[in-house]
Amino acid sequence: MTSRLPEALCNALRTLFRQRFSQGESTRLQHGRDESVHQPQMPDGVVLAENIEEIVSTVKLCAAHGVPLIPYGVGSSVEGHVLAPGGGISLDLSGMNQVLAIHAEDGDATVQAGVTRKQLNDALKGSGLFFPIDPGADATIGGMAATRASGTNAVRYGTMKDNVLATTTVLADGRVMKTGGRARKSSAGYDLTRLLVGSEGTLGIMAELTVKLYPIPEAISAAVCTFPDIESAVQTVIQTIQLGVPVARIELLDALSLKAINQFSKTTLAEAPTLFFEFHGSPAGVEEQAETVQAIAGDLGGANFEWATRPEDRTRLWQARHDAYFACLQLKPGCRCFPTDVCVPISRLAECIAETNEDIAQVSIPIALFGHVGDGNFHLVVLVDPDNIKEMEEAAWISRRVVERAIAMEGTCTGEHGIGLGKRKYLVAEHGEVAVEVMRAVKRALDPAGLLNPGKVLP
Amino acid sequence: MTSRLPEALCNALRTLFRQRFSQGESTRLQHGRDESVHQPQMPDGVVLAENIEEIVSTVKLCAAHGVPLIPYGVGSSVEGHVLAPGGGISLDLSGMNQVLAIHAEDGDATVQAGVTRKQLNDALKGSGLFFPIDPGADATIGGMAATRASGTNAVRYGTMKDNVLATTTVLADGRVMKTGGRARKSSAGYDLTRLLVGSEGTLGIMAELTVKLYPIPEAISAAVCTFPDIESAVQTVIQTIQLGVPVARIELLDALSLKAINQFSKTTLAEAPTLFFEFHGSPAGVEEQAETVQAIAGDLGGANFEWATRPEDRTRLWQARHDAYFACLQLKPGCRCFPTDVCVPISRLAECIAETNEDIAQVSIPIALFGHVGDGNFHLVVLVDPDNIKEMEEAAWISRRVVERAIAMEGTCTGEHGIGLGKRKYLVAEHGEVAVEVMRAVKRALDPAGLLNPGKVLP
Incomplete structure (x- = not known):
């Protein structure tokens, strides 16, 4: 198949990006699929941007030619966010991988959108701080913000909604917008940062983000506990949360997940409904939390409370948890x-x-x-x-x-994956017609031509 | 001065609201001023709404007649939010004061917008839960959401941005929109709840809100500590935060504030730079936090650490702190x-x-x-x-x-009061032209006729 892109656009992109503009089949396929069951839908070309100016140039060229633009991080989405149902350009931001500033004293860092969560935590080594949001994959901070991602630490540290302080965002017409700021709170105007977080690349392209960091707890302990059935494990979780125990992680896995993990990660965990816990705090605080939770679990039939206190044991445990998806x-x-x-x-x-x-x-x-x-x-x-x-x-x-x-049950069709292509059909059921009409009005206000990640989020 | 309101509108409002529609001078003056230095600017009429249907009727009538509409709670704003620079109708929501649901097991409550923070906490008595956001005044939950308010507990529990889960909002054309939901997290579509929080009544009128609640800590202790100068008090705060001590409240007051408090609240606190602390947690955790902070303060010259452990002493202390504004x-x-x-x-x-x-x-x-x-x-x-x-x-x-x-210093022109009339001139300096243009585009998308609280937020 030859490109549907206008030749003038291709020429301009080739001049600007040289080898970093590709129309090759394998590159396009790589950028037109994600980690899920969605059938690949390839873009017509891929641009690897390395700085904001290059995003601006690409956005302006696509706008001038009426060509869709789809931001791309590492492709770890599972709801089809990076697919190109209407073709266009996939804008790969993985080359924008600079940690621009670490303000240890204020507990924040500014990164380019293509920095991954593990990369950021590596850059924080020695600072006494960490970035807690941890979806299963080593996703980019930009992608995680775009899908309002969270992970195992969200019960204690919140989601990307709570942890993005500021962005530098390229709008649909190429203007560069700053949103938010480094103050811990502000009542100054509409919360455009929160509007962008979760907008899945449909309202603007987040190029740089300032995120919150947290002090590495003085003490951390992790534990695994098996239960006779899912119900008792879930009841343990409910009672723990309702008691206000400030647990950092509390994860449920069923017997089949444990079997998959044992096979994939060479672990020997009991293949039964299991809770993984992690406690953060002072040594005394962590002990107190652990005792409380152990008592709740014990009352509900939880057995074999196994502790991982050494850092390497904890890391192995949580790596196994993060690999659960791939293990399955x-x-x-x-x-x-x-x-x-x-x-x-x-x-x-x-x-x-x-x-x-x-x-x-x-x-x-x-x-x-x-x-x-x-x-x-x-x-x-x-x-x-x-x-x-x-x-x-x-x-x-x-x-x-x-x-x-x-x-x-007054819940949501997606806790952390986003809407993408896969969940659009549920948006009205969850939010009602009026809210979805307002979302459409916001989309039209920010992207009147509808070229930013078209077909995503809105039904 | 006679009303600038069209006679047809007045007749319709009189029919619908009878005594609850007023054009009397004193009612209009009461609704055209706030707690600050802004010169009063009276609305042409005041409507006391008691349910969503009445908000919808008022919004539709104002829209039909091109008349501005200004939501009003208890008038405790200090940036002119409730003033009526272009006249119109002040929509008083203080009669919408029902706590609609308390879901103790999920830690949330749904209230009408006119419920005040103290009223909500009264309703929570016996549930083991509390609502932490506490601006100085006993403001309404609707008003607090509209201005993205916070207060003394925000360092631990966040601001209204973090604590509003869902809203029922009346749009500029009278449509009723549901935003958010009761799930603790969601990636389903644009975050319209966060767009409304802090929008100061300019994008829609929040009629009902679901807010987060927190377990009342097992142990609470409060303390007052005086310092030789402001600098050492501030350094104590900085070190406490940077160490990650999960302090619930940490408030600075200068010598003049203490003098005012002593006169107003009949207290005998030392009239010197002072920190007020509060610690929440388990008995051991609270003691540990207090010891850490006392050590930091001691190193920096803090003296006379006075503890308020009995609930009535704590209440007196924090009431004095909340009254600081009126005391001054x-x-x-x-x-x-x-x-x-x-x-x-x-x-x-x-x-x-x-x-x-x-x-x-x-x-x-x-x-x-x-x-x-x-x-x-x-x-x-x-x-x-x-x-x-x-x-x-x-x-x-x-x-x-x-x-x-x-x-x-990369901070904000308003941490918690909002923009209102008073801070509009700083919005571009803080956010830049592009972000403010986008805010205007969002305003036009949601309120094309510009009738919702006109003249506020946007310069």
Whole structure:
């Protein structure tokens, strides 16, 4: 297939970017797919930008030619955010990987959008600070902001919504906008930073971000505890949160997830419903939290409380947790994952998971369940062969059921993955027609030509 | 002066609201002034709404007649938010004072916009939960959300930005929009809740809000500590925050503020630079935090660490702190306050306060300094006779100087009061032309006729 791009645009991009503008099939394919089951939809070309000026030039050229522009980080999205249903240019920001400033005394850092979370934490070594937001993949800070990502630490440290202080954003017409600032709070005008966080590249392209950092706790301890059934594990979570224990991480994994982790990470964890905990604080505080949680778990049948106190044991444990998604994919060679990601008020969590497990019992495909249950957020890793119609139908049924259940329980169709292409059909069910009309009005106000990541978020 | 309102509008409002629509001078004056130095600007009429349907009717009538509409809570704003520079209808929501739901197990409550923070906390008695956001006045939850308010607990519990989960909002054309939800996190679409929080009634009228609640800590202790100078008090704050001590409140008051408090609240506190602390946690955790902070303060010359452990002593202490604004007003009978409210990165706080004190030494008017310094946020209570031109000029000079200084230090012109009328002139200096143009575009998208609280926020 030859490019649908206007020749004048291609010439201009070639002149500006040389080797960093590509129309090659493999580059386009790499930028037209994500980590999920969505069928690849390739862009017509890929630009690797290295600074804001290059983003501005690309945005202005695309605007002049009416060509869509799709920001791209590392492609770890699971809702089709980086796909190019209408073609256009994929703007790869992975080369914008400079940590621009670390203000240790204020607890913030300014990074280019292509810096990944692990890269930022590496740059923070020796500062006594860390950046807590940790989706499973080593995603870029820009991508994480765009999808309002979170992860295992969100129950204590919040999501990207809570941790982006400021952005430098390129608008649809190429103007460069600063939003927010380094003050810890402000009542100065509309919260454009929060409007951009979660906008999935549809309102502007975040080029630089200032994020909050946190002191590395004096003491950290982690533990694993197995339960006779999911229900008792979930009840342990609910009681822990309702007691106000400031737990840093509290993660649920079902037996199938544990089996996948053991195979993938060479661990020997019990293959039963399990909670992973982490406690942050002073040595005495951590001990106190751990005792409280251990008592709750004990009352509910939790057994084999195993502690990981050495840093290397903790790292191994949490690496295993972060690899759970990839570990599950290995359960069925060649499969892809049909993503699900719901979040409900915690009082409904046990019921939501129980009803979901009844659905799971009715289908033939393997489905693992795990999640950040301290926030009421859980995922199903639904393993399918995308070419098998029956499996895809089963996956779609499971996904629709769990989303509709979550919305009926006053929850959300996506806790942390975003809407992308995959969840657009639920946006009205969750927010109502009026809110979605207002979202459309905001989109028109900021991107009247509709060229920034078209087809995403809005149904 | 007779009303500028169209007779047809008055007739319709009279039919709908009877005694709850008023054009009386005293009601209009009460709704056309706030707690600050701004000259009153009266609306042409006042409507007391009691439910969402009545807000919708009023909005639709005002839209049909092209008449401005200004939401009103208890009038405790200090930046002119409730004034009516273009006349119109003041929509008083204080009658919408029902706590609609308390979900203790999920830690949230849904209230009508006119519920005040004290009313909500009264309703929570016995639930084991509290709502922490506490501006000085007993403001409404709606007004606090509209101005993105915070207060003494923000260093631990965040601001209204962090604590509003959902809203039911009446748009400029009378449509009713739901935003957000009760899930603790969501990546589903644009964050319209955060767009409304801090929009000061210019994008929509928040009629109902769901806010986060927190478990009342097992242990609370409060303390007062005096310092030889402001510098050592500020250094104590900076070191406390940088160490990551999870202090719940850390408030600075200068000697003049203490004098005012003693006179107003009949306390006998030392009239010197003072920090007020509060620690929340387990008994052991609170003791540990207190020891750490006491050691920091001791090293910096802090003396007379006085503890308030009994609840009634703590309440008296914090009531005195909350009354500081009104106490200062009594220092100069008949005066008004010229509000200031800046916030800077904490590494710049000592320098910002020191330079500000040099300015204060150069003017004749009394100026007290206090604030939520754990966030880098402080206020000057600048006491003026509004009819005295020299005093007003001095106040304007002080205010402009401290705002320009804060912005130059990467801070904000308002940490928690909002922009209103008073700070519009600084919006471009803080955010730049492009961000302010985008704010205008968002305003046009949501309120094309410009009838919702016109003249506020945007310069």
